[in-house]
Amino acid sequence: MAQPREADGRYRQSALSLKREFPDYCKFPRFRAAEPGSVTTEVSMKYMLLIYGDETALNESEREACYVESTQLAQEIKSKGQYLAANPLYPTASATSVRMREGKRLVTDGPFAETREQLGGYFLIDARDLDEAIGVATRIPMARKGTVEIRPVIEIAGLPAG
Template sequence: MKYMLLIYSTESDWTEEERAACMAKSTEVCHELNEKGQFLTASPLHPVSMATSVRVREGKRMITDGPFAETTEQLGGYYIIDVENLDEAIAIAGQLPPAKKGTVEIRPIEEITDTPVPQN
């Protein structure tokens, strides 16, 4: 089953040194998962200051700089993995460096079969 691991943390909680170490360890985990056939993709996101939110209410589009949610933890990246069950996804989430300073939310991915396949 495919799972998305959503990485939430407070950007200001990370020093540049911690951020670099996190990226190095995260890359290492990606390679380990790839060797096991469990890795599909992963990517960090640009800082929340670069986010734009779009909402449509009563037919009117509203654009807001920054994220819609006003919380201290913001979405900072994601992994998509393919594992046997939730227990395996939980074990992987626990290996991710951001779990030590933030939150890793695990969501099963619902596969939709009639959407187009990306052309690379």
């Protein structure tokens, strides 16, 4: 389903709009202080930025440059309080897929599915809304050669903090 846009063209997906749209999933919005020591709070949302691309698209020097640029982006968003985690992944040849069917474990080498683009890494960020998450995603180097999928993270009570 396409995200609704406001008249100014911006997306307005936020923790509160997701809670309204998916009430069974979004029961625990988080709040953060607008400034350290401030009593003003704003709702924030965790977003997973999944980075897809052809894992053979970059040569070794391009891959290293991508890592450097990604590290710089991570440092910048950390200084703004948005960074939670980020990592590239090893190629799909190193993947192992696990399925449980009728109580039996099925383990296979390789990715879950053969696709044109492969999951190559991720950023986990904290953002006010989808617009802010899109702003970060557009700065991920592989967005220029592949796709960055943005998914809101459901936070459930009882999980240990990272």
